[in-house]
Amino acid sequence: MEPSLNEDEWLWGWDPTPGIVSVWAEGTGRAVVWRRIPETGALVREEARFRPWVVLDSVEGLPADVVVRELDGPGELRYFVTAVDGRAIPSGVRERAVLALSPEEQYLVSTGRTYFRDLAFDQLRRMQFDLETTGLTPEDNRIFMIAVREPSGDCSVLEGEEEEVIRRLVECVRAADPDVIENHNLQGFDLPFLEHRARVLGVPLALGRMPGMALRERPSRRKRMRFVTPGRELIDTLDAVMRYDFAARDLPDHGLKSVARHFGLATEDREYIQGDRIFAVYQSDPERVRRYATSDVQEVAGVARMLGGAAFALARMAPRRYERLADAGAATGVIDPLLVRAYLRMGKALPAHREGDGTPHSGAALHLFASGVARRIVKADVASLYPSLMRAYRIGPARDHMGVLLALVDRLVERRLAAKAAARAAAAGSDERFTQEALSAAMKLVVNTAYGYLAAGDGLTRFADVHAANEVTRRGRETLGLMCRELAARGVTLLEADTDGVYFAVPESWTEADERRVVSEVDGLLPPLVHLEFDGRYAAMLSHEPKNYALLTYGGELLLRGVAFRSSRAEPFGEAFLRRAIGRLLAGDIVGVREAYCETLDSLRRRELPTFAVSSRVRLTKGPERYLEAREARRELAYEALLACGRTAWSVGDKVRVYRTQSGAGGVVDEDVADKRDYDVERYARLLRDTFVSRLARAFTAEDFGVVFAEPGQMSLFGKEVGAVRAVLTRVGEFGDQGEFR
DNA sequence: TCATACCGGGG
DNA sequence: GTGTACGGTATGA
Numbered sequence A: 001m002e003p004s005l006n007e008d009e010w011l012w013g014w015d016p017t018p019g020i021v022s023v024w025a026e027g028t029g030r031a032v033v034w035r036r037i038p039e040t041g042a043l044v045r046e047e048a049r050f051r052p053w054v055v056l057d058s059v060e061g062l063p064a065d066v067v068v069r070e071l072d073g074p075g076e077l078r079y080f081v082t083a084v085d086g087r088a089i090p091s092g093v094r095e096r097a098v099l100a101l102s103p104e105e106q107y108l109v110s111t112g113r114t115y116f117r118d119l120a121f122d123q124l125r126r127m128q129f130d131l132e133t134t135g136l137t138p139e140d141n142r143i144f145m146i147a148v149r150e151p152s153g154d155c156s157v158l159e160g161e162e163e164e165v166i167r168r169l170v171e172c173v174r175a176a177d178p179d180v181i182e183n184h185n186l187q188g189f190d191l192p193f194l195e196h197r198a199r200v201l202g203v204p205l206a207l208g209r210m211p212g213m214a215l216r217e218r219p220s221r222r223k224r225m226r227f228v229t230p231g232r233e234l235i236d237t238l239d240a241v242m243r244y245d246f247a248a249r250d251l252p253d254h255g256l257k258s259v260a261r262h263f264g265l266a267t268e269d270r271e272y273i274q275g276d277r278i279f280a281v282y283q284s285d286p287e288r289v290r291r292y293a294t295s296d297v298q299e300v301a302g303v304a305r306m307l308g309g310a311a312f313a314l315a316r317m318a319p320r321r322y323e324r325l326a327d328a329g330a331a332t333g334v335i336d337p338l339l340v341r342a343y344l345r346m347g348k349a350l351p352a353h354r355e356g357d358g359t360p361h362s363g364a365a366l367h368l369f370a371s372g373v374a375r376r377i378v379k380a381d382v383a384s385l386y387p388s389l390m391r392a393y394r395i396g397p398a399r400d401h402m403g404v405l406l407a408l409v410d411r412l413v414e415r416r417l418a419a420k421a422a423a424r425a426a427a428a429g430s431d432e433r434f435t436q437e438a439l440s441a442a443m444k445l446v447v448n449t450a451y452g453y454l455a456a457g458d459g460l461t462r463f464a465d466v467h468a469a470n471e472v473t474r475r476g477r478e479t480l481g482l483m484c485r486e487l488a489a490r491g492v493t494l495l496e497a498d499t500d501g502v503y504f505a506v507p508e509s510w511t512e513a514d515e516r517r518v519v520s521e522v523d524g525l526l527p528p529l530v531h532l533e534f535d536g537r538y539a540a541m542l543s544h545e546p547k548n549y550a551l552l553t554y555g556g557e558l559l560l561r562g563v564a565f566r567s568s569r570a571e572p573f574g575e576a577f578l579r580r581a582i583g584r585l586l587a588g589d590i591v592g593v594r595e596a597y598c599e600t601l602d603s604l605r606r607r608e609l610p611t612f613a614v615s616s617r618v619r620l621t622k623g624p625e626r627y628l629e630a631r632e633a634r635r636e637l638a639y640e641a642l643l644a645c646g647r648t649a650w651s652v653g654d655k656v657r658v659y660r661t662q663s664g665a666g667g668v669v670d671e672d673v674a675d676k677r678d679y680d681v682e683r684y685a686r687l688l689r690d691t692f693v694s695r696l697a698r699a700f701t702a703e704d705f706g707v708v709f710a711e712p713g714q715m716s717l718f719g720k721e722v723g724a725v726r727a728v729l730t731r732v733g734e735f736g737d738q739g740e741f742r
Numbered sequence B: 001t002c003a004t005a006c007c008g009g010g011g
Numbered sequence C: 001g002t003g004t005a006c007g008g009t010a011t012g013a
Helices: A008-010 A090-094 A103-111 A162-176 A186-201 A237-248 A256-262 A273-285 A286-315 A321-327 A330-345 A387-391 A404-425 A431-454 A466-487 A513-525 A573-588 A590-605 A624-630 A637-644 A681-699 A702-708
Strands: A020-025 A032-038 A043-049 A053-056 A066-070 A079-083 A127-132 A143-149 A155-159 A180-183 A217-220 A226-228 A235-238 A367-370 A370-382 A493-498 A501-505 A533-546 A547-552 A558-561 A617-619 A657-660 A665-667 A729-731
Touching: A008 A330, A008 A404, A020 A103, A032 A103, A053 A090, A053 A466, A079 A103, A103 A330, A127 A162, A127 A186, A127 A273, A127 A286, A143 A162, A143 A186, A143 A273, A143 A286, A155 A162, A155 A286, A162 A186, A180 A186, A180 A286, A186 A226, A186 A235, A186 A237, A226 A235, A226 A657, A235 A237, A235 A286, A235 A321, A237 A286, A237 A321, A237 A431, A256 A286, A273 A286, A273 A657, A286 A321, A286 A431, A321 A330, A321 A624, A330 A404, A330 A431, A370 A387, A370 A493, A370 A513, A370 A681, A387 A404, A387 A431, A387 A466, A404 A431, A431 A466, A466 A493, A466 A501, A466 A513, A493 A533, A501 A533, A513 A533, A533 A573, A558 A573, A573 A590, A573 A681, A590 A702, A637 A657, A637 A665, A681 A702
Parallel strands: A127 A180, A180 A235
Antiparallel strands: A020 A032, A032 A043, A053 A079, A066 A079, A127 A143, A143 A155, A217 A226, A367 A493, A370 A501, A370 A533, A370 A729, A493 A501, A533 A547, A547 A558, A617 A657, A657 A665
16 A cells, blocks of 8 residues: 555545445455446455555564555554465464454455445345244244345245245345345344254255355354354344434334334334244234235335434445444444554554553533422534534544544534535435535544544443543533523523533523524634534423433424333333323313322223223243243243233243233233233322323422322312412522523 | 343244 | 444443
């Protein structure tokens, strides 16, 4: 490599070769590159040679058959060692290497190539498959069906003898020749299951593009196992979902079905079957399972396209395989490779990983100013606060002497604004719109991780710098404090502030223009590149605890945030009550709150609620043997429920809906059995009070709370009518009088 | 009781 | 030759 200081190359690499869809490389310096010609969509397979390399921190006693180049600068990793043409790095040298990348990454770093140049996401050939099995564990279960979605969108279902089904899957993949294979939890379920069954049955799993090369495990010590196959990228939509939700935090859970529903990808007539009943249903109604499995692969294709664009865009920048960029965290997975490539491109030595010096890492600020009910709410926040502070105050890793991280952040922020503008300018639904939006999402991800890269502990990232990270959070707390102080000085009531954003209530007389004006006035007081933005306005808010609140939009929509208000395990009747009661509360209808309570209690006591409404979803963590051993010592509802309805076989990981029966035993909710409604009414009445009604306590004085939620028929006990009760807002905690911010 | 280990997902 | 986080529950001293 010739030294270069071109900053564009730090971000994009430098080799313009278009259309790379997969790379397979070996330690001997042989690389196979599959490319899709952007103009025609045709696939070409090319062989290339590269010189395998590692970086060392010393050259003492190196064998003579390697080539050493010394790098410049103060870094400890200063010996760039390449193998002689056509040979691998000798194993003795490889073992000493402080930086030794996978062969594919060596190839991409040294050539400056990246995946997908000039290619649109929809030009990729993507295929999806989904196994239907008799259970979760491959040791004692088998595959009875595989649903397949071809790149064309055509779906089919393979059924029959397990061995034959696996052979036909391999044949399908070979015939369709996809660049990418996708499924939800592909790496955690389908591939391990498939690999195990194929091994037991002696079926070769040649899913890749190299003849005779089977699916194999990517070695990884700590992390869960990953499979690789040459020539195709294995993409798990669960990774994309988790990456999405890490920032968005708006998914109820990460399962395929709920994600598909959340994004409007599920059809009206979609078939749903409880996981542990799929095989049983198959035996009585196979057509239903065929529809179910087909919907699965269709939804996976939709989710992959909707959320996969970011990883696709990252693969155009970072020198790693697409599948690695899809499953890695952005700090070690994207930023580190970019930094390594930039330093080596410049001929500069790299720093070694180093443990911190013991300085503790300080975090963000979180303030709860008031709890209860407030009206005319405004949310203002600083988009990308931490990277903005890094740019504004030039805070970067001390050992990044070339300033690459800050240069990358600068470029990513600027390029992202351009991508957002280009997306807006492109026609809705066009390839160009999709590509630019994905690029923007990818850049946001990397920019927002730049701080995490700095703060990473235990020598996790190469340039980690806890002092720089602390300086970022210190500036962040300072900025949040300034925002709160200046907003309060302009007559608003502060409610909650967290890291980079603040909720506040404005006086009754204010218009939206007034709200926007104070935000923009305070924005004017912040450092350049740090911008306070108007993020939303709401009719009312119930502030419960830090990070736990409910908002009512001016359109009448109720938004619940935080674990106190949304939990996947909550009993449906309690959730329904909470939604209804908070809706009435924020509408100012306290009588309606009481009605919600009384009617919920009433329908519980009259057993008008179906058992499903009081049941909760439980994941079984013990198998039958283990539970029966411990049963006498401690009885657990879920297992007792299974035993009570005659089920003695289940496996770890099964999910069941259980409830407490009148007799104190447990019951299992089964959609195929008539509902007995024999639930323990008083227990669920207590649950309603203790875990759901209590979420409304902050909205009232203690006395009024007693009035609103008195036992039905006892409402006059306190001598006050419910109609006279008003919701309250209470200043709380250390900043109760907002003294620090006034 | 508190600390830690483990899970999320898939049939 | 690594590598998410984070907030929950389950388990063990």
